Amino acid sequence: MIMSTHPTDDLLLHYVTGGLPRPFSVLVASHLAFCARCRVETERLEAVGGGLFVALEVRGEAESGLEALLARLDEPVPIEPPLPPSDAETSVRLPAPLRAFIRKPLKSLSWHEVLRGISIVDLASIKADGARARLVLTRRGLKVPRHIHDGTELTLVLSGGLTAEQGHFRRGDVMVVEPSVVHRPVMDDDEDCLCLAVTDGAVRFTGLIGRARQLLAGY
Ligand SMILES: [Zn+2]
Numbered sequence: 001m002i003m004s005t006h007p008t009d010d011l012l013l014h015y016v017t018g019g020l021p022r023p024f025s026v027l028v029a030s031h032l033a034f035c036a037r038c039r040v041e042t043e044r045l046e047a048v049g050g051g052l053f054v055a056l057e058v059r060g061e062a063e064s065g066l067e068a069l070l071a072r073l074d075e076p077v078p079i080e081p082p083l084p085p086s087d088a089e090t091s092v093r094l095p096a097p098l099r100a101f102i103r104k105p106l107k108s109l110s111w112h113e114v115l116r117g118i119s120i121v122d123l124a125s126i127k128a129d130g131a132r133a134r135l136v137l138t139r140r141g142l143k144v145p146r147h148i149h150d151g152t153e154l155t156l157v158l159s160g161g162l163t164a165e166q167g168h169f170r171r172g173d174v175m176v177v178e179p180s181v182v183h184r185p186v187m188d189d190d191e192d193c194l195c196l197a198v199t200d201g202a203v204r205f206t207g208l209i210g211r212a213r214q215l216l217a218g219y
Pocket residue numbers: 005006007031035036037038039
């Protein structure tokens with residue numbers, strides 16, 4: 001298994017061409033706020049896309065689909081409404097692309113505890129194209145029950161850290177969990193762990209206790 005703390009090249013490419021469902025593009029944009037390496041890579045991909053378009057145009061071979069796709073790279077960036085003032089914790093924890101959707105202090109969001117030590121907020125404003133985004137706050141030191149994902153899950157760490165089969169992840173890192181991978185993260189001891197989790201499928205707990213809790217919590 002490839003260990004990485006960044007979105008895959010494929011995800012970055014789809015991000016640049018505007019082909020990602022909104023929850024995934026918000027997560028990638030939030031990662032870019034932390035990661036110079038991926039900012040450089042997205043700029044390179046944008047340049048490659050622009051260069052490809054020019055080459056095809058010179059040869060008179062620009063196809064309408066590709067043309068439309070590449071034209072999107074030149075679209076003006078929409079002007080976002082200014083971010084509302086927030087408390088210090090929220091401003092520190094959430095990068096700007098995420099705060100554009102979460103326009104309230106973290107403490108005033110509708111948290112609910114799905115398992116002991118794990119609370120989530122469903123980010124309905126980011127939900128789109130069958131994919132969903134949630135904030136997940138997990139108590140420091142917690143071992144999350146073993147579970148399996150029906151779809152792809154991307155997790156961006158916003159505070160604290162965790163260790164899973166895929167490696168160790170700290171603030172700004174992205175963990176990619178492919179479908180059908182059995183997954184059992186353990187949280188770092190030093191700080192509670194806040195993550196942005198984006199999924200395009202359900203999460204199933206595989207252990208007996210996990211399944212019972214899942215039924216009770218509707219997770
Ligand atoms: Zn990166």
